[in-house]
Amino acid sequence: MKTVVLMVALAVATPAVARDLQVPADKGWQHAQTGLVLMSRLAGMRRTGLSDSTQGEQDVAAQFAAPDGSVQATLYLFHPDVADVSLWFDRSQLALRRRDIFRNATAATAQPIGFAAAGAHAATSLRQLFATPGSALSSTGLAIVPLGEWVVSIRISATTLNAAQLDTRLQQLIAEIRWPAADTQARIAAPMTACTTPLQFGKAKVAKPSGADLLMTLMMQSVAAKARADDKTPTPPSPPSLWCRAAEANADYGVYRSDSGAQGYVLALGDAGRVVSVYPSVMGMVDKTGTYTVSLQDVDGTVSAYPSFTALPTPSQVWALVGSGKRTGMAKGGAITIDPKAM
Template identity: 25%
Template sequence: MPKRAHIVISALLAPMSLCLAMPAHAATPNADDGAEAWTPTQSSIRANAAGISLPQTVAGLSLAKSGEASSGGRAIDNYAQYLSEDGAIQATLYVYMPTYADASLAAYMTDKAIMERFGSQTRRTAYASAPAAGQAGRAIRAVYDDAADGALVTAAGFVHAGRWIAKIRITGPSERRAQVLAGLDGMLSGLAFDDAASLHATAPAAFSACPAADTGDARLEKAEPATPTVPLDVRIPREGKDALCVRDAVTTADRRYDMLQQAGRSDGPIIVPVDDSGTVLAFDPAAETRGYKLSIHMVGQTDLYGTYDKVPSPRQIAAIIDGKDAQTAQAQSVATYAANGDVTVNQLTPTAH
């Protein structure tokens, strides 16, 4: 999985004592494996907090190891790695909790990452809704041939269950394409959910071009003292349920990102997906005043920033992503999500320089 963008987030800020708690992929596996995130049985492995299980042996693949990909000890960003007997086919199930959860968006960003990583010869040969847990249209299935100059076939599957995303990635030699696809389909059909009703219907996102929009710089309004509150959901259709359009392109030092909004609505929220691990910038119309509030959504965390008088320009958003916007570094609060759904909100004050 690609490294997250260099966004200036709450690590640069010091928390005040005010704190409240109330109810309310993923990175590459590292050495800080959190076995407590998973419960193995004789035949399966279960991501405890998410209530998602997969057989330990499926379609010629066997569980090799499991743990936490990041946020060690919080059980919100978990992986289970599977291998063929000879190790030539590798698959990983990621079970993670982004605070902006959308399987359609996860598939879109993973598609971009795969195309970027494996080269221009890579061909997308399947990209459509698929069944999960015996329910039609509850997953997205994607297949890519001729990756790595024709040497590899790689594939992916995506499911949104409750607050969680389950993402499958599998790769193997091109001459063993049938086994790679059998592994993907076996893992998708083998997924079991404690609450099958929590699965969201999903479909690949479709994007058109938005009408021309104002691209001038926005002004960050003066921050007013406020009581920390749990973030509201960004009010934009998800899971391919409504057409989105590309408002503009954001070009940073090393990458290009799309500014997305709901087609036919110039006054709605704007989102900028940053990576395939669930990082999303959101500009949401402010309820109490004119303007747009910035929030940055990640796995298990949302950073809440100030209000702009209008949607920031692509140049300003690029500065935010690159960590070069000093104004935006003045976060107001950070919401941290536990695996059980509890949210803790900390009000922040800038660290002295």
């Protein structure tokens, strides 16, 4: 769970310095914004670390380990712009398989397992276990659990347990977490699938700066981010979108499209909740220019805007633009900052 957005090329590649949360090792910790509680011990493991890469507990990591070190687990709690279990499981699974220690991992099941967690009455979460031959570890696994507008990602590994035994330990860990009220509107989770229709990219070039376009983008994204942050209701106000994979994924990003956003897509950066949105701009629809805005939403509510494109750009174009660090403006908590050169 990495990075504050300054330049995404650096933000994705370089971990931010996380601050330790000052909680006694023998005491439980409660996350103020969700109500989730982590006790000092879970599934026979003691909590060995608790940190936050943001200033407001929007990206928390908690480490647990068995007394003999034979089983270790890390729990991540983060606030993504897109709180979709299938999407973040897709990203987490790829991140796991890309690690050298897990390159020969063999899945214990052909597909991730949907299961009910956090008090849910339906299979709104996903988990999968792997055998890891040729590694210092005997097995590893991951699980993604929805928590309203938040996501809980759990990684667990063992040196002696097989995949089935580790699955039992993972389920025990999840059961011992003190979850808040269940999200009754969470969608039943399923493995991510490819989109049935491909994206149609245009001959996109970076558009001339438009102050009105930039301001509108930042205002709309800022209002949406603030609404999510201020929402005190236990469930989203409407059913969540259904997402599909719009292009082959790589270690840096995955490309996804929702059933409510067929004209654009998002890049999910890494596996830690940060996304880049690429959608038709409001001003582009008004003045018929057909421009597409590019904005990055960080887990701490920061929205960063980048130059627009004259048509729907390819993911590689967007990745190059965002990685260049040419941010034109930023919004957070109602405060908007704009680069004068972008006006």
